[in-house]
Amino acid sequence: MAKSPKISASHEPGGLIVHISGLLPSLSPAEQRVARLVVADPADAARRTITDLATAAETSEATVIRFCRSVGMDGYPQLRIRLAAEAARRVEPPDARVVGGDIPPGADLAQIIATIAFNDARAVEETAEQLDPAVCERVVEAIAAAGRIDVYGAGASGFVASDFQQKLHRIGRTAFYFPDVHTALTSAALLGRGDVAVGISHTGTTSDVIEVLEQARARGATTVALTNFPRSPITEVADHVLTTAARETTYRSGAMASRLAQLTVVDCLFVGVAARSRAKAKKALEATAEAVRSHRVGAGRRRA
Amino acid sequence: MAKSPKISASHEPGGLIVHISGLLPSLSPAEQRVARLVVADPADAARRTITDLATAAETSEATVIRFCRSVGMDGYPQLRIRLAAEAARRVEPPDARVVGGDIPPGADLAQIIATIAFNDARAVEETAEQLDPAVCERVVEAIAAAGRIDVYGAGASGFVASDFQQKLHRIGRTAFYFPDVHTALTSAALLGRGDVAVGISHTGTTSDVIEVLEQARARGATTVALTNFPRSPITEVADHVLTTAARETTYRSGAMASRLAQLTVVDCLFVGVAARSRAKAKKALEATAEAVRSHRVGAGRRRA
């Protein structure tokens, strides 16, 4: 079969379909019928069996195979998967993000989900992009070396603060979180040089948090602020400022996007700290995981 | 095909791979080997013949077929085509290579940040893609109509539960969260028809949460499970199952990715519920925002 009329399609990155329609006129009548079906709906063709496709094109399987060879494929299965891939790729454009902005009043749930996910994922990505590794490094260093770490946050940011505290605790760092301002203030008053205080506030204007951070700083602790706004009041009482990048949104849930962004930053810090003492952290984590094991059912794999 | 353990993948527009990795723990060992190959390189798997793939996974063709059925496909050819399509769709950005997996021991902070952000953003996106709007709709409906809503979660998922509770509360829904199992059980015992109980557990095996949800269901409440694993025990006591799509990771912080994914789902539900009574919800939100205003400093401009 040295002189087979095969036209290579292996280096046709962008367009198997284009390729096929290009050499459509050079095909025999029966093959053209096949080609037209394929070009008209690649995804559908990919779903069909060779017999099925042959029938649809009013020809025999043999012709379909010949068609495959004519367009540079080894056989029908290969054509099939290439078609599936093609079809999937060119369905992309629904991605034409209707979702950039806010949620329209009449939106259905699918739209809502897409919008939220888009905003959330974006917030995470953009936050990571603008995070300054140098500042992170300093914060990680301070936390790793700290005698004790206080994490402050109110309302929604309180969850993040609490989460951070728990994480640090799990890798053996002495960390505290206080849901209540007064307790927090008391604690801050007991901080000193070498300790670290982290204040979390999306707006950067939460007076409770600022106040506590200020107190901590006055006592000589290293203060860290995590906020969405790099020039908000909280940054004035912080030695290190880390920012999130959640876009301003309306009432809906700028809160949530910012929450995710905050969590991402917290996670980075956590992993940074953990990486500093990998062995120790790993051991601590395993121990804590072990501790809750008895509260799990179906230890191994989960049944159907 | 009456009670086959098939989990439909037909409404999995975006994520067959995601779907498979979610199901992974519920598969038998031999099937898991197949699944891992497939997830690791879908495009490559699509190119292989069933015998070839079976050999590569050190198992028999029969097992590969079983795997296909387990993930909701009719047979191997269908899987192949779906995989090819998947693989084509995700023409990963070139910089994604470094960040796909886990964090190497010697990584610097910039690398760590990139990796975490990538995984986190991915978890959010993939979760949204595989969320079934129809199920969400039903859950939203139930919550919107509920006399009262209990949200359960332990450990890390507890934060999410608590967050959800707070959100619902803020738009005027009667919602509770209990950090303690006994209190939660007590509360569940008081639920009834028309009430809703939401159980959150990443692994789906947290016995405390399952127990409470079971109780709630026994009392006639509508039960909702939020987990990463569609066939975990918690799904057996839930009327509606919502899944996240955080990839399995090592010790580092699969936890965090899953947290973000959970929060995204919670946010979707929240917005869904809020959208049902837009005016009322907006009013409630404004009122709550007003309530904390006195705790903010520099109310006006905080920008440069």
Added chain:
DNA sequence: TCGCCTCGTGAAAGTAAGTTTCATCCGTGG
């Protein structure tokens, strides 16, 4: 006009891929 060649075609045979069935094995719980 007739032969004879060429090419497109599908029927049918042949091969490989996919699917089902079934016996075996192994761990679990009585």
Added chain:
DNA sequence: CCACGGATGAAACTTACTTTCACGAGGCGA
């Protein structure tokens, strides 16, 4: 210890794919 149920691969079986081959329609030179 046995019975049981699930997991598994060997082998039988079915379907899909591929090759072979013969037929028939045009084309072309004699």
